[in-house]
Amino acid sequence: MKNILIPEHRILSRLKELAREIDRDFAGREPVLVCNLKGAFMVMADLVRFVTIPVRTDFVCFTSYNGAESSGSVQKRLDVSEDIAGKPVIIVEDIIDTGLTVRALTDNLKEHAPSGISVLSLLYRKGAKPRYGGFEIGDGFVYGYGLDYEGRYRQMRDVLILQNNEKD
Numbered sequence: 062m063k064n065i066l067i068p069e070h071r072i073l074s075r076l077k078e079l080a081r082e083i084d085r086d087f088a089g090r091e092p093v094l095v096c097n098l099k100g101a102f103m104v105m106a107d108l109v110r111f112v113t114i115p116v117r118t119d120f121v122c123f124t125s126y127n128g129a130e131s132s133g134s135v136q137k138r139l140d141v142s143e144d145i146a147g148k149p150v151i152i153v154e155d156i157i158d159t160g161l162t163v164r165a166l167t168d169n170l171k172e173h174a175p176s177g178i179s180v181l182s183l184l185y186r187k188g189a190k191p192r193y194g195g196f197e198i199g200d201g202f203v204y205g206y207g208l209d210y211e212g213r214y215r216q217m218r219d220v221l222i223l224q225n226n227e228k229d
């Protein structure tokens with residue numbers, strides 16, 4: 062049984078609100094939206110279509126997760142390709158759990174000397190709210206809307222929560 066935590070329509074209306082904030086906060090500054098693959102690909106695709114100011118886009122892959130458990134270390138699989146020196150950067154994430162991934166990504170991006178780094182995440186756990194936070198969630202494992210459970214279910218339109226009886 063699908064257990065919906067956040068339905069698609071709420072995700073989209075929240076992303077629209079965050080896009081309005083970005084329009085306002087970055088008017089005239091052409092930020093670079095840096096999507097952290099793979100999980101944030103849907104957030105990026107929907108967010109960027111709600112943003113109306115000029116932006117550039119880039120994709121990186123910094124990953125810390127194996128299955129449903131944090132591996133405790135962050136691997137860089139893909140670095141930025143845009144020249145972000147002197148430009149404002151907005152990291153686009155799916156979820157901030159411990160904050161380890163976003164910290165490692167932020168430290169890496171700083172080496173490219175952007176003028177500033179802000180973080181947007183669709184989901185965040187208690188105490189980990191970024192500058193642009195979609196929804197605070199509890200401890201349960203979530204998937205769908207780009208987030209995977211052991212590599213699957215990224216195509217689900219809603220954010221779903223894993224039930225204990227679904228774990229193997």
Ligand code: IMP
Binds near residue numbers: 209
């Ligand atoms: P952090 O480094 O502990 O903040 O973990 C962030 C990363 O862990 C995210 O980018 C996700 O890829 C993954 N992650 C954390 N919690 C979940 C979850 O509930 N479902 C799916 N992925 C998760």
Ligand code: MG
Binds near residue numbers: 097098099100154156
């Ligand atoms: Mg991720």
